[in-house]
Amino acid sequence: MSIPVAEMQRLVHEGVPLARAWGVEVLQAAGGTATLRLPHHEDLLRPGGTVSGPALMGLADVAMWAALLSLTGGKDESLTANLAITFLRPPAPRAVIAEARVIKKGRTLSYGEVLLRSEGEAAPCAHVTTSWASAVRRA
Amino acid sequence: MSIPVAEMQRLVHEGVPLARAWGVEVLQAAGGTATLRLPHHEDLLRPGGTVSGPALMGLADVAMWAALLSLTGGKDESLTANLAITFLRPPAPRAVIAEARVIKKGRTLSYGEVLLRSEGEAAPCAHVTTSWASAVRRA
Amino acid sequence: MSIPVAEMQRLVHEGVPLARAWGVEVLQAAGGTATLRLPHHEDLLRPGGTVSGPALMGLADVAMWAALLSLTGGKDESLTANLAITFLRPPAPRAVIAEARVIKKGRTLSYGEVLLRSEGEAAPCAHVTTSWASAVRRA
């Protein structure tokens, strides 16, 4: 039940309008991992020329959702329960790559991490951990 | 060295372009606390009509910065070192109020918390803790 | 369904053997709040004479459990889902007081915060946030 990246990107843009507004691209998503790309945008910068924290958090959030969707054939009604980001170095004023990985997929809670890097750099600019709670449907 | 809210709002919009793009308002900022308001925007919603996580994180981030600025006469070059958000209930599709409070102002690290509420509601929709590192100037 | 503090202390010692080993005292527990005290112990110190991090984390964990128990008449099978501690200043080599407060009591997830102080001091030495998941019984 692997999902083509174009279809995954459509799901992500539909579910998270900010991801569409920022032009977030899904580069890969399979087996509980996903790689997403946030293109360079002038209005996502902070003075000094670094990509703003909220943009990095938003990117990490959708990257983890894509990683979860890759395990469930594109159907996932989980919601972010918490997200913790640590900033490691100022990101360069260019595109950012997010690599997400599900560490545990549970029935009620899932958990994973996301590494964020400026495109073309090895050292991460930020690290994220996040828990997701399964939405409970009531009849 | 109290700062008028209009001046504080100008500082916040200048320092964080996303805050200006989203029309974030500074309602109060003094003595290590700050209250900010994120107006209702269609493009900050998620399907289902709740305000998106990245918008809440971004609002919390600038609210803490305003609280720090209130202690330093509007001059602060700290950067977010980490931010952890826990989502408590889905925010209603309307304006969000953030109340930030500095718990510790240190020379190299400061720490505080932010409560987020849908406007007009008592119960918080999210809680944030965040550390800020003083930017070190090198000659 | 308020619980006497002696009974609450018995519950906490029974449920968390480390709390008993360290002689943790319940000073107050009612309405979703609890105040606990960790007496001074030589073997909970670090070199330099500060109370060790793991001892502070353990104290915070049982303090939140007591706060949750105060809401449920002493019956609670929740488990810690996550705990985040920020160290604000080195605790003095004496007893530590923990003040826990439930921010949200949910059906499946609860959330709260704990302030830790050296006994007799106003400024906190650490701040904790923590989520608890309801244990699900299977027949």
Added chain:
Amino acid sequence: MSIPVAEMQRLVHEGVPLARAWGVEVLQAAGGTATLRLPHHEDLLRPGGTVSGPALMGLADVAMWAALLSLTGGKDESLTANLAITFLRPPAPRAVIAEARVIKKGRTLSYGEVLLRSEGEAAPCAHVTTSWASAVRRA
């Protein structure tokens, strides 16, 4: 400047008396990584037979310190600035293995993660992220 594991274990026991009291063993420590083992102890269990949260937090804390020490020839005066643990599944009532990894070693702040597993199991029982602040000496 690699350090023999016996010497590393001595440093860890000297610096963290709880680690000595619990008999924590250093299995490996080099290049910014470390593997530690917490032996089985009846008094570190919770009712139900799982290893208690504070014991896991304490183990993770010293594991990260060992990983930092491996980068600095055994001299490190950093202190834990924060630690966040997410519990993924109840640990079995036996020894716990901690694998720590430094993600960033900075001048003033370092950051890393720790995976905790019951001995002999592949799936982690907990995941930790933690920041350490360099202790600043004043003349």
